[in-house]
Amino acid sequence: MRLRVEAQGLVKRFGLRPALRGVSLAAQPGEVLAVLGPSGAGKTTLLRVLGLLLAPDMGHVTFQGAVAGPGEASVRGRIGLVGQKPLVFRTTAFENVVFGLRARGLAESEIHVRGETALARLGLVHLRDAPARRLSGGEQQRVAFARALVLEPELLLLDEFTANLDPANAARLESEVRAAARQGTCVVATTHDLHQARRIADRVAFLLEGRVLEAAPAKEFFEAPASPQAAAFLRGELMGHPGAGDETS
Amino acid sequence: MRGSLHIYPAWSPPAAVFPAVHLGEALGAELTRITFLTLAVSGTGTLLASLAGVPLGAWLALHPSRPARAMRLFARTLYGMPPVVVGLLVFLLLSRNGPFGAAGLLFTPESMVIAQALLVLPLVLGLTMSAVEAVDPRLRETAESLGARGWMLVRVFLREAREGVGSAVLVGFGRAVSEVGAVLIVGGNILFHTRVLTTAIVEETEAGQTSFALLLGAVLLLLALMTTALVGAMERRGRDATAG
Numbered sequence: 001m002r003l004r005v006e007a008q009g010l011v012k013r014f015g016l017r018p019a020l021r022g023v024s025l026a027a028q029p030g031e032v033l034a035v036l037g038p039s040g041a042g043k044t045t046l047l048r049v050l051g052l053l054l055a056p057d058m059g060h061v062t063f064q065g066a067v068a069g070p071g072e073a074s075v076r077g078r079i080g081l082v083g084q085k086p087l088v089f090r091t092t093a094f095e096n097v098v099f100g101l102r103a104r105g106l107a108e109s110e111i112h113v114r115g116e117t118a119l120a121r122l123g124l125v126h127l128r129d130a131p132a133r134r135l136s137g138g139e140q141q142r143v144a145f146a147r148a149l150v151l152e153p154e155l156l157l158l159d160e161f162t163a164n165l166d167p168a169n170a171a172r173l174e175s176e177v178r179a180a181a182r183q184g185t186c187v188v189a190t191t192h193d194l195h196q197a198r199r200i201a202d203r204v205a206f207l208l209e210g211r212v213l214e215a216a217p218a219k220e221f222f223e224a225p226a227s228p229q230a231a232a233f234l235r236g237e238l239m240g241h242p243g244a245g246d247e248t249s
Numbered sequence: 250m251r252g253s254l255h256i257y258p259a260w261s262p263p264a265a266v267f268p269a270v271h272l273g274e275a276l277g278a279e280l281t282r283i284t285f286l287t288l289a290v291s292g293t294g295t296l297l298a299s300l301a302g303v304p305l306g307a308w309l310a311l312h313p314s315r316p317a318r319a320m321r322l323f324a325r326t327l328y329g330m331p332p333v334v335v336g337l338l339v340f341l342l343l344s345r346n347g348p349f350g351a352a353g354l355l356f357t358p359e360s361m362v363i364a365q366a367l368l369v370l371p372l373v374l375g376l377t378m379s380a381v382e383a384v385d386p387r388l389r390e391t392a393e394s395l396g397a398r399g400w401m402l403v404r405v406f407l408r409e410a411r412e413g414v415g416s417a418v419l420v421g422f423g424r425a426v427s428e429v430g431a432v433l434i435v436g437g438n439i440l441f442h443t444r445v446l447t448t449a450i451v452e453e454t455e456a457g458q459t460s461f462a463l464l465l466g467a468v469l470l471l472l473a474l475m476t477t478a479l480v481g482a483m484e485r486r487g488r489d490a491t492a493g
Contacts, residue, residue: 043263053390077396087391090409147395 002029003078003154003186005050009059012045012210019045020056021210027203029154032177034201034218038238042210043190044084047157050188051081057107063155078105080153084160086144088132093124095141096132100151118150123172137164145173149180156180158189160194174200194234196230200224206230210239268442269446276461279441281402284468287445289434290358291425295336298373299418306417307403307410311389321378327371332364336434339364343435356437369421376420380413381406412487416480423476428470448471 006026012019019042027033036044040103050061052068055072060067068075088096098115106114119125121144127135132143141164148156158177177200181187191197197204197218204221205231206214206229213227225231232238309317339345343355343363354360384406392405407414429447436443436454446469453462 051394053394073398076394079394083387083393084392087388089388089392089405089412099392099397103398104402116326134455151395171259 002184004064005029005155005186006051006065007046007059007060007189009055010046010061011058012042012049012054012056013174020049020059021237022059022227023207023210023212024059025205025212025215027155027186027188029186030181030184031202032181032189032200034197034204035114035188035190035207036192036233037190037207037208038233039192040209041207043207044159047081047159047188047190047238050155051079051157052076054082072208072236073162078154079157080148080155082141082144082148082150082159082161084151084163086141086164088135088143090118090133091185093132093139093143094119094128097124099147100217102150114150118146121149121176122146123169138166138169141165142169142173145176149176154185156185156187158187159189160192162191162193164181172197194222206233208233251270269376269382280464280468282441283446283449283465284445286358286443287426287447287469287472290445291422292363293421294362294425295369295373295418297362297366298369298421302373302421303377303407303418304400306374306405306428307381307407307414309374310378310381311402311406320481321375324375324378326373328375330368331430331432332368332428333430335368336364336431339431339435355435356439356443358436358443360435361432364435365425365428365455368431369425369441370469373417373421376417377410377414380417383413384409385408387393394396410487412483415483416487419476419480419483422479426472426476475488 004026006024008024010020010023021042023042023046025033025134035046035097037043045054052061054108056198060066063075063078079155089099094115097118097134098111101111101114116125116128119128122145123140124142124146127139132140135143141161145161156177161177162173164215165173174196177189181202187200189200201218204214204216204218205212206225206227210230212223214225214230216226221230225234229238301424309320340355342349343352343360345355347418388409389402389406392402397405427447429451432438432443432445433448433451435449436445438444438448444452446465448463450465450469453459453465460486
Protein backbone atom coordinates (compact mmCIF):
# COMPACT_ATOMS: atom_id res chain seq x y z
CA MET A 1 0.00 0.00 0.00
CA ARG A 2 2.54 2.58 -1.10
CA LEU A 3 1.52 4.73 -4.02
CA ARG A 4 2.82 8.18 -4.70
CA VAL A 5 0.82 10.28 -7.13
CA GLU A 6 2.05 13.35 -8.89
CA ALA A 7 0.36 15.68 -11.35
CA GLN A 8 2.46 17.80 -13.64
CA GLY A 9 1.17 20.73 -15.67
CA LEU A 10 -2.40 19.45 -16.01
CA VAL A 11 -4.52 21.40 -18.45
CA LYS A 12 -8.12 20.49 -19.14
CA ARG A 13 -10.77 22.39 -21.07
CA PHE A 14 -14.43 21.67 -21.61
CA GLY A 15 -15.10 23.37 -24.90
CA LEU A 16 -13.63 26.83 -24.55
CA ARG A 17 -13.98 26.75 -20.78
CA PRO A 18 -10.73 25.98 -18.99
CA ALA A 19 -11.11 23.82 -15.90
CA LEU A 20 -7.45 23.19 -15.11
CA ARG A 21 -4.73 25.61 -16.16
CA GLY A 22 -1.45 23.89 -15.45
CA VAL A 23 -2.00 22.12 -12.15
CA SER A 24 1.00 20.49 -10.53
CA LEU A 25 0.88 18.76 -7.16
CA ALA A 26 2.00 15.60 -5.42
CA ALA A 27 0.59 13.41 -2.69
CA GLN A 28 2.60 10.93 -0.65
CA PRO A 29 1.66 7.55 0.75
CA GLY A 30 0.19 7.87 4.20
CA GLU A 31 -0.84 11.49 3.92
CA VAL A 32 -4.16 13.24 3.44
CA LEU A 33 -3.96 16.06 0.93
CA ALA A 34 -6.99 18.33 1.09
CA VAL A 35 -7.74 20.22 -2.09
CA LEU A 36 -9.50 23.40 -1.05
CA GLY A 37 -11.09 26.00 -3.22
CA PRO A 38 -14.37 27.71 -3.97
CA SER A 39 -17.01 26.22 -6.25
CA GLY A 40 -15.87 26.06 -9.84
CA ALA A 41 -12.18 26.02 -8.96
CA GLY A 42 -11.65 22.73 -10.83
CA LYS A 43 -11.49 20.38 -7.85
CA THR A 44 -13.74 17.67 -9.26
CA THR A 45 -11.99 17.77 -12.62
CA LEU A 46 -8.63 17.43 -10.90
CA LEU A 47 -9.82 14.35 -8.99
CA ARG A 48 -11.20 12.77 -12.16
CA VAL A 49 -7.90 13.29 -13.93
CA LEU A 50 -5.98 11.89 -10.96
CA GLY A 51 -8.36 8.93 -10.92
CA LEU A 52 -7.62 8.26 -14.61
CA LEU A 53 -11.26 8.82 -15.50
CA LEU A 54 -10.49 11.85 -17.62
CA ALA A 55 -7.56 12.49 -19.91
CA PRO A 56 -5.89 15.89 -19.55
CA ASP A 57 -5.40 18.02 -22.65
CA MET A 58 -1.85 18.68 -21.52
CA GLY A 59 0.37 17.47 -18.71
CA HIS A 60 0.34 14.05 -17.12
CA VAL A 61 -0.20 12.05 -13.97
CA THR A 62 2.49 9.75 -12.65
CA PHE A 63 2.24 6.92 -10.16
CA GLN A 64 5.56 6.01 -8.60
CA GLY A 65 7.13 8.07 -11.36
CA ALA A 66 5.47 6.18 -14.22
CA VAL A 67 3.05 8.08 -16.46
CA ALA A 68 -0.46 6.65 -16.52
CA GLY A 69 -3.54 7.57 -18.50
CA PRO A 70 -7.21 6.60 -18.74
CA GLY A 71 -7.78 2.94 -19.44
CA GLU A 72 -4.74 1.68 -17.57
CA ALA A 73 -6.51 -0.98 -15.59
CA SER A 74 -3.47 -2.03 -13.57
CA VAL A 75 -3.14 1.40 -11.95
CA ARG A 76 -6.84 2.12 -11.92
CA GLY A 77 -7.43 -1.00 -9.87
CA ARG A 78 -5.32 0.54 -7.10
CA ILE A 79 -7.40 3.73 -6.95
CA GLY A 80 -10.61 4.23 -5.01
CA LEU A 81 -12.89 7.12 -5.88
CA VAL A 82 -15.92 8.42 -4.02
CA GLY A 83 -17.85 11.06 -5.89
CA GLN A 84 -19.75 14.03 -4.57
CA LYS A 85 -23.03 12.55 -5.77
CA PRO A 86 -22.57 8.86 -5.12
CA LEU A 87 -23.98 6.45 -7.62
CA VAL A 88 -25.12 3.11 -6.34
CA PHE A 89 -25.98 0.10 -8.42
CA ARG A 90 -29.43 -1.32 -8.60
CA THR A 91 -28.91 -4.04 -6.07
CA THR A 92 -28.58 -4.38 -2.30
CA ALA A 93 -26.26 -2.30 -0.15
CA PHE A 94 -24.10 -5.38 0.47
CA GLU A 95 -23.77 -6.20 -3.23
CA ASN A 96 -22.81 -2.59 -3.87
CA VAL A 97 -20.10 -2.75 -1.24
CA VAL A 98 -18.60 -5.99 -2.58
CA PHE A 99 -18.94 -5.01 -6.25
CA GLY A 100 -15.23 -4.37 -6.71
CA LEU A 101 -14.30 -7.55 -4.84
CA ARG A 102 -16.45 -9.57 -7.23
CA ALA A 103 -14.87 -7.76 -10.17
CA ARG A 104 -11.50 -8.91 -8.86
CA GLY A 105 -12.71 -12.49 -8.76
CA LEU A 106 -12.06 -13.06 -5.05
CA ALA A 107 -13.35 -16.15 -3.29
CA GLU A 108 -16.89 -15.94 -1.96
CA SER A 109 -15.74 -16.47 1.62
CA GLU A 110 -13.32 -13.53 1.42
CA ILE A 111 -15.95 -11.36 -0.26
CA HIS A 112 -18.35 -12.17 2.56
CA VAL A 113 -15.89 -11.37 5.35
CA ARG A 114 -14.59 -8.16 3.81
CA GLY A 115 -18.06 -6.98 2.83
CA GLU A 116 -19.52 -7.57 6.27
CA THR A 117 -16.55 -5.86 7.92
CA ALA A 118 -16.92 -2.81 5.69
CA LEU A 119 -20.65 -2.60 6.41
CA ALA A 120 -19.97 -2.77 10.14
CA ARG A 121 -17.29 -0.07 10.00
CA LEU A 122 -19.63 2.30 8.22
CA GLY A 123 -22.66 1.48 10.39
CA LEU A 124 -24.57 -0.11 7.55
CA VAL A 125 -25.19 -3.61 8.90
CA HIS A 126 -28.92 -3.01 9.39
CA LEU A 127 -29.18 -1.89 5.76
CA ARG A 128 -27.28 -4.88 4.40
CA ASP A 129 -30.10 -6.26 2.24
CA ALA A 130 -31.89 -3.01 1.53
CA PRO A 131 -32.10 -1.91 -2.11
CA ALA A 132 -29.34 0.69 -2.36
CA ARG A 133 -31.42 3.01 -4.53
CA ARG A 134 -34.01 3.28 -1.78
CA LEU A 135 -31.50 4.52 0.77
CA SER A 136 -31.18 8.15 1.75
CA GLY A 137 -28.49 10.32 0.19
CA GLY A 138 -26.31 10.02 3.28
CA GLU A 139 -26.70 6.25 3.42
CA GLN A 140 -25.84 5.97 -0.26
CA GLN A 141 -22.78 8.10 0.40
CA ARG A 142 -21.67 5.68 3.12
CA VAL A 143 -22.30 2.71 0.83
CA ALA A 144 -20.18 4.34 -1.88
CA PHE A 145 -17.47 5.05 0.68
CA ALA A 146 -17.52 1.46 1.95
CA ARG A 147 -17.40 0.22 -1.64
CA ALA A 148 -14.20 2.15 -2.23
CA LEU A 149 -12.65 1.37 1.14
CA VAL A 150 -13.27 -2.38 1.00
CA LEU A 151 -10.82 -2.60 -1.91
CA GLU A 152 -8.05 -1.23 0.31
CA PRO A 153 -6.99 1.24 -2.38
CA GLU A 154 -3.50 2.67 -2.42
CA LEU A 155 -4.83 6.02 -3.63
CA LEU A 156 -8.18 7.18 -2.26
CA LEU A 157 -9.79 10.11 -4.06
CA LEU A 158 -12.67 11.75 -2.22
CA ASP A 159 -14.85 14.47 -3.72
CA GLU A 160 -16.81 16.32 -1.01
CA PHE A 161 -17.18 12.92 0.60
CA THR A 162 -19.30 14.07 3.54
CA ALA A 163 -21.53 16.44 1.59
CA ASN A 164 -24.72 14.47 2.36
CA LEU A 165 -23.91 13.38 5.88
CA ASP A 166 -24.93 14.43 9.36
CA PRO A 167 -22.08 15.39 11.73
CA ALA A 168 -21.92 11.97 13.42
CA ASN A 169 -21.59 10.05 10.18
CA ALA A 170 -19.23 12.67 8.75
CA ALA A 171 -17.01 12.12 11.78
CA ARG A 172 -17.17 8.35 11.24
CA LEU A 173 -15.99 8.73 7.64
CA GLU A 174 -13.28 11.21 8.61
CA SER A 175 -12.03 8.70 11.15
CA GLU A 176 -11.92 6.04 8.42
CA VAL A 177 -9.97 8.40 6.18
CA ARG A 178 -7.37 8.99 8.88
CA ALA A 179 -7.18 5.25 9.56
CA ALA A 180 -6.61 4.52 5.86
CA ALA A 181 -3.84 7.12 5.75
CA ARG A 182 -2.21 5.60 8.82
CA GLN A 183 -2.10 2.30 6.95
CA GLY A 184 -0.22 3.94 4.09
CA THR A 185 -3.03 4.97 1.76
CA CYS A 186 -2.47 8.19 -0.13
CA VAL A 187 -5.65 10.27 0.24
CA VAL A 188 -6.62 13.27 -1.87
CA ALA A 189 -9.86 14.87 -0.71
CA THR A 190 -11.65 17.92 -2.06
CA THR A 191 -13.76 19.87 0.36
CA HIS A 192 -15.42 23.21 0.93
CA ASP A 193 -15.42 22.54 4.64
CA LEU A 194 -12.48 24.31 6.24
CA HIS A 195 -13.12 22.64 9.60
CA GLN A 196 -13.02 19.26 7.98
CA ALA A 197 -9.80 20.12 6.18
CA ARG A 198 -8.27 21.14 9.53
CA ARG A 199 -9.36 17.85 11.07
CA ILE A 200 -8.17 15.42 8.41
CA ALA A 201 -5.50 17.05 6.26
CA ASP A 202 -1.76 16.75 6.56
CA ARG A 203 -1.28 19.13 3.67
CA VAL A 204 -3.50 21.51 1.77
CA ALA A 205 -3.50 22.55 -1.86
CA PHE A 206 -5.51 25.68 -2.56
CA LEU A 207 -7.05 25.66 -6.02
CA LEU A 208 -8.53 28.73 -7.67
CA GLU A 209 -9.70 29.09 -11.26
CA GLY A 210 -7.88 25.95 -12.31
CA ARG A 211 -4.55 26.81 -10.74
CA VAL A 212 -2.86 25.69 -7.52
CA LEU A 213 -2.12 28.97 -5.82
CA GLU A 214 -0.65 27.42 -2.73
CA ALA A 215 0.34 24.03 -1.38
CA ALA A 216 1.51 23.82 2.19
CA PRO A 217 1.31 21.76 5.38
CA ALA A 218 -2.18 22.13 6.81
CA LYS A 219 -1.11 23.92 10.00
CA GLU A 220 0.97 26.41 8.06
CA PHE A 221 -1.79 27.02 5.50
CA PHE A 222 -4.46 27.69 8.08
CA GLU A 223 -2.28 29.83 10.32
CA ALA A 224 -0.50 31.88 7.71
CA PRO A 225 -1.74 31.49 4.15
CA ALA A 226 0.82 32.76 1.67
CA SER A 227 -1.55 34.08 -0.96
CA PRO A 228 -4.10 36.86 -0.43
CA GLN A 229 -6.72 34.76 -2.24
CA ALA A 230 -6.24 31.87 0.20
CA ALA A 231 -6.46 34.29 3.08
CA ALA A 232 -9.69 35.70 1.65
CA PHE A 233 -11.02 32.17 1.20
CA LEU A 234 -10.25 31.31 4.82
CA ARG A 235 -12.05 34.47 5.93
CA GLY A 236 -15.06 33.43 3.86
CA GLU A 237 -14.70 36.38 1.53
CA LEU A 238 -13.87 34.57 -1.70
CA MET A 239 -16.88 33.71 -3.81
CA GLY A 240 -16.79 30.76 -6.16
CA HIS A 241 -18.20 30.46 -9.64
CA PRO A 242 -20.17 27.23 -9.69
CA GLY A 243 -19.81 25.50 -13.03
CA ALA A 244 -16.85 27.59 -14.11
CA GLY A 245 -14.16 25.04 -13.49
CA ASP A 246 -15.86 21.69 -13.17
CA GLU A 247 -17.19 19.39 -15.75
CA THR A 248 -20.41 18.69 -13.94
CA SER A 249 -20.96 21.34 -11.35
CA MET B 250 -67.80 -29.07 -43.19
CA ARG B 251 -64.70 -27.86 -41.46
CA GLY B 252 -61.81 -30.30 -41.45
CA SER B 253 -61.03 -29.59 -37.85
CA LEU B 254 -64.30 -31.18 -36.69
CA HIS B 255 -62.95 -34.65 -37.45
CA ILE B 256 -61.08 -34.53 -34.15
CA TYR B 257 -63.12 -35.67 -31.16
CA PRO B 258 -62.30 -36.61 -27.61
CA ALA B 259 -62.13 -40.33 -26.67
CA TRP B 260 -65.64 -40.27 -25.24
CA SER B 261 -68.39 -38.01 -26.46
CA PRO B 262 -72.20 -37.98 -26.67
CA PRO B 263 -73.67 -39.13 -30.01
CA ALA B 264 -73.36 -36.42 -32.61
CA ALA B 265 -76.91 -36.89 -33.82
CA VAL B 266 -78.24 -36.10 -30.33
CA PHE B 267 -75.99 -33.22 -29.28
CA PRO B 268 -74.46 -31.73 -32.42
CA ALA B 269 -73.89 -28.37 -30.76
CA VAL B 270 -71.91 -30.00 -27.94
CA HIS B 271 -69.65 -31.76 -30.44
CA LEU B 272 -69.16 -28.60 -32.42
CA GLY B 273 -68.33 -26.64 -29.29
CA GLU B 274 -65.90 -29.24 -27.98
CA ALA B 275 -64.16 -29.54 -31.31
CA LEU B 276 -63.84 -25.81 -31.72
CA GLY B 277 -62.62 -25.54 -28.17
CA ALA B 278 -59.99 -28.22 -28.74
CA GLU B 279 -58.88 -26.61 -31.96
CA LEU B 280 -58.74 -23.17 -30.39
CA THR B 281 -56.76 -24.51 -27.44
CA ARG B 282 -54.24 -26.30 -29.61
CA ILE B 283 -53.82 -23.37 -31.99
CA THR B 284 -53.39 -20.95 -29.10
CA PHE B 285 -50.92 -23.28 -27.38
CA LEU B 286 -48.91 -23.72 -30.58
CA THR B 287 -48.94 -19.96 -31.15
CA LEU B 288 -47.59 -19.32 -27.67
CA ALA B 289 -45.02 -22.11 -28.02
CA VAL B 290 -43.75 -20.98 -31.43
CA SER B 291 -43.74 -17.25 -30.74
CA GLY B 292 -42.45 -17.75 -27.21
CA THR B 293 -39.57 -19.97 -28.35
CA GLY B 294 -38.77 -17.69 -31.28
CA THR B 295 -38.70 -14.66 -28.99
CA LEU B 296 -36.63 -16.55 -26.43
CA LEU B 297 -34.02 -17.50 -29.03
CA ALA B 298 -33.94 -13.96 -30.40
CA SER B 299 -33.57 -12.60 -26.87
CA LEU B 300 -30.76 -14.99 -25.96
CA ALA B 301 -28.79 -13.56 -28.86
CA GLY B 302 -30.18 -10.04 -29.11
CA VAL B 303 -30.14 -8.96 -25.47
CA PRO B 304 -26.45 -9.61 -24.65
CA LEU B 305 -25.35 -8.53 -28.12
CA GLY B 306 -27.40 -5.34 -27.94
CA ALA B 307 -25.99 -4.51 -24.52
CA TRP B 308 -22.45 -5.23 -25.66
CA LEU B 309 -22.82 -3.03 -28.72
CA ALA B 310 -24.31 -0.22 -26.64
CA LEU B 311 -21.38 -0.39 -24.23
CA HIS B 312 -18.74 -0.55 -26.94
CA PRO B 313 -19.58 2.26 -29.30
CA SER B 314 -17.65 1.86 -32.51
CA ARG B 315 -18.22 2.13 -36.21
CA PRO B 316 -19.30 -1.54 -36.52
CA ALA B 317 -21.65 -1.07 -33.55
CA ARG B 318 -23.23 1.98 -35.17
CA ALA B 319 -23.55 0.09 -38.44
CA MET B 320 -25.14 -2.81 -36.61
CA ARG B 321 -27.66 -0.49 -34.96
CA LEU B 322 -28.54 1.10 -38.29
CA PHE B 323 -28.91 -2.34 -39.81
CA ALA B 324 -31.10 -3.52 -36.92
CA ARG B 325 -33.32 -0.44 -37.14
CA THR B 326 -33.65 -0.90 -40.88
CA LEU B 327 -34.86 -4.41 -40.21
CA TYR B 328 -37.50 -3.28 -37.68
CA GLY B 329 -39.90 -2.88 -40.53
CA MET B 330 -38.78 -5.83 -42.61
CA PRO B 331 -41.84 -7.53 -44.10
CA PRO B 332 -42.39 -10.92 -42.45
CA VAL B 333 -43.03 -12.51 -45.83
CA VAL B 334 -39.49 -11.62 -46.87
CA VAL B 335 -38.13 -13.33 -43.76
CA GLY B 336 -40.41 -16.26 -44.49
CA LEU B 337 -39.17 -16.45 -48.04
CA LEU B 338 -35.52 -16.39 -46.96
CA VAL B 339 -36.06 -19.11 -44.36
CA PHE B 340 -38.08 -21.09 -46.87
CA LEU B 341 -35.19 -20.95 -49.37
CA LEU B 342 -32.72 -21.97 -46.67
CA LEU B 343 -34.82 -24.90 -45.47
CA SER B 344 -36.31 -26.07 -48.74
CA ARG B 345 -35.20 -29.42 -50.14
CA ASN B 346 -32.60 -27.78 -52.40
CA GLY B 347 -31.54 -25.19 -49.85
CA PRO B 348 -28.37 -25.33 -47.75
CA PHE B 349 -30.27 -26.71 -44.74
CA GLY B 350 -32.76 -28.81 -46.70
CA ALA B 351 -31.35 -32.06 -45.31
CA ALA B 352 -32.55 -31.13 -41.84
CA GLY B 353 -36.14 -31.62 -43.02
CA LEU B 354 -37.42 -28.66 -41.03
CA LEU B 355 -39.66 -27.05 -43.60
CA PHE B 356 -43.36 -27.06 -42.65
CA THR B 357 -42.60 -27.84 -39.05
CA PRO B 358 -43.04 -25.68 -35.94
CA GLU B 359 -39.24 -25.52 -35.76
CA SER B 360 -39.08 -23.70 -39.09
CA MET B 361 -41.65 -21.21 -37.77
CA VAL B 362 -39.56 -20.68 -34.66
CA ILE B 363 -36.50 -19.97 -36.81
CA ALA B 364 -38.42 -17.49 -38.99
CA GLN B 365 -39.89 -15.67 -36.00
CA ALA B 366 -36.55 -15.57 -34.19
CA LEU B 367 -34.97 -13.92 -37.23
CA LEU B 368 -37.89 -11.52 -37.51
CA VAL B 369 -37.75 -10.52 -33.86
CA LEU B 370 -33.97 -10.43 -33.43
CA PRO B 371 -33.39 -6.93 -34.88
CA LEU B 372 -36.18 -5.51 -32.73
CA VAL B 373 -34.89 -7.04 -29.49
CA LEU B 374 -31.31 -6.09 -30.32
CA GLY B 375 -32.10 -2.50 -31.27
CA LEU B 376 -34.43 -1.85 -28.34
CA THR B 377 -31.94 -3.41 -25.91
CA MET B 378 -29.27 -1.08 -27.26
CA SER B 379 -31.57 1.89 -26.68
CA ALA B 380 -32.46 0.70 -23.16
CA VAL B 381 -28.82 0.24 -22.16
CA GLU B 382 -27.83 3.58 -23.67
CA ALA B 383 -30.52 5.27 -21.58
CA VAL B 384 -28.79 4.21 -18.34
CA ASP B 385 -26.89 6.99 -16.56
CA PRO B 386 -23.44 6.88 -18.21
CA ARG B 387 -21.76 7.80 -14.91
CA LEU B 388 -22.66 4.31 -13.70
CA ARG B 389 -20.29 2.91 -16.27
CA GLU B 390 -17.51 5.09 -14.97
CA THR B 391 -18.28 3.94 -11.44
CA ALA B 392 -18.41 0.27 -12.45
CA GLU B 393 -15.19 0.51 -14.43
CA SER B 394 -13.41 2.36 -11.66
CA LEU B 395 -14.29 -0.59 -9.42
CA GLY B 396 -12.80 -3.01 -11.92
CA ALA B 397 -15.84 -4.19 -13.93
CA ARG B 398 -14.95 -5.20 -17.46
CA GLY B 399 -16.45 -7.10 -20.38
CA TRP B 400 -19.44 -9.26 -19.55
CA MET B 401 -19.58 -8.10 -15.94
CA LEU B 402 -20.22 -4.62 -17.26
CA VAL B 403 -22.87 -6.01 -19.60
CA ARG B 404 -24.58 -7.77 -16.68
CA VAL B 405 -24.52 -4.59 -14.60
CA PHE B 406 -26.12 -2.57 -17.36
CA LEU B 407 -28.70 -5.22 -18.15
CA ARG B 408 -29.71 -5.14 -14.49
CA GLU B 409 -29.90 -1.36 -14.58
CA ALA B 410 -31.99 -1.43 -17.76
CA ARG B 411 -34.03 -4.51 -16.96
CA GLU B 412 -37.43 -2.93 -17.53
CA GLY B 413 -36.32 -1.55 -20.88
CA VAL B 414 -34.88 -4.91 -21.83
CA GLY B 415 -38.05 -6.65 -20.65
CA SER B 416 -40.06 -4.28 -22.80
CA ALA B 417 -37.81 -5.08 -25.77
CA VAL B 418 -38.50 -8.79 -25.32
CA LEU B 419 -42.24 -8.25 -24.95
CA VAL B 420 -42.38 -5.98 -27.99
CA GLY B 421 -40.55 -8.74 -29.84
CA PHE B 422 -43.09 -11.29 -28.65
CA GLY B 423 -45.89 -8.99 -29.74
CA ARG B 424 -44.44 -8.77 -33.22
CA ALA B 425 -43.92 -12.54 -33.39
CA VAL B 426 -47.37 -13.49 -32.19
CA SER B 427 -49.15 -11.16 -34.59
CA GLU B 428 -47.22 -11.84 -37.77
CA VAL B 429 -48.66 -14.06 -40.45
CA GLY B 430 -46.48 -13.95 -43.55
CA ALA B 431 -43.40 -15.80 -42.34
CA VAL B 432 -45.17 -18.60 -40.50
CA LEU B 433 -47.55 -19.10 -43.40
CA ILE B 434 -44.69 -19.58 -45.86
CA VAL B 435 -42.41 -21.79 -43.77
CA GLY B 436 -45.08 -23.55 -41.69
CA GLY B 437 -47.59 -24.26 -44.39
CA ASN B 438 -50.60 -23.70 -42.07
CA ILE B 439 -51.12 -27.42 -41.44
CA LEU B 440 -53.94 -28.08 -38.99
CA PHE B 441 -52.77 -29.29 -35.57
CA HIS B 442 -49.19 -29.15 -36.76
CA THR B 443 -48.22 -25.67 -37.88
CA ARG B 444 -51.44 -23.69 -37.73
CA VAL B 445 -51.21 -20.72 -35.41
CA LEU B 446 -53.70 -17.98 -34.55
CA THR B 447 -52.82 -15.66 -37.42
CA THR B 448 -52.72 -18.31 -40.12
CA ALA B 449 -55.88 -19.90 -38.70
CA ILE B 450 -57.68 -16.55 -39.04
CA VAL B 451 -56.64 -16.41 -42.70
CA GLU B 452 -57.80 -19.99 -43.22
CA GLU B 453 -61.13 -19.59 -41.44
CA THR B 454 -61.91 -16.31 -43.18
CA GLU B 455 -61.21 -17.84 -46.57
CA ALA B 456 -63.43 -20.79 -45.63
CA GLY B 457 -66.25 -18.46 -44.66
CA GLN B 458 -66.05 -19.38 -40.98
CA THR B 459 -66.03 -15.78 -39.88
CA SER B 460 -67.41 -16.52 -36.39
CA PHE B 461 -64.51 -18.81 -35.58
CA ALA B 462 -62.11 -16.38 -37.26
CA LEU B 463 -63.45 -13.62 -35.00
CA LEU B 464 -63.01 -15.84 -31.97
CA LEU B 465 -59.40 -16.50 -32.98
CA GLY B 466 -58.98 -12.80 -33.56
CA ALA B 467 -60.30 -12.07 -30.08
CA VAL B 468 -57.77 -14.46 -28.55
CA LEU B 469 -54.98 -12.85 -30.57
CA LEU B 470 -56.16 -9.42 -29.54
CA LEU B 471 -56.23 -10.53 -25.91
CA LEU B 472 -52.63 -11.76 -26.19
CA ALA B 473 -51.61 -8.47 -27.79
CA LEU B 474 -53.38 -6.49 -25.06
CA MET B 475 -51.74 -8.55 -22.34
CA THR B 476 -48.35 -7.99 -23.94
CA THR B 477 -48.97 -4.26 -24.23
CA ALA B 478 -50.13 -4.08 -20.62
CA LEU B 479 -46.97 -5.88 -19.51
CA VAL B 480 -44.81 -3.50 -21.57
CA GLY B 481 -46.58 -0.54 -19.96
CA ALA B 482 -46.11 -2.00 -16.48
CA MET B 483 -42.42 -2.64 -17.20
CA GLU B 484 -41.90 0.92 -18.39
CA ARG B 485 -43.69 2.37 -15.36
CA ARG B 486 -41.53 0.25 -13.07
CA GLY B 487 -38.45 1.41 -14.90
CA ARG B 488 -39.42 5.06 -14.47
CA ASP B 489 -40.10 4.47 -10.75
CA ALA B 490 -36.73 2.77 -10.33
CA THR B 491 -34.93 5.63 -12.06
CA ALA B 492 -36.76 8.15 -9.91
CA GLY B 493 -35.97 6.12 -6.80
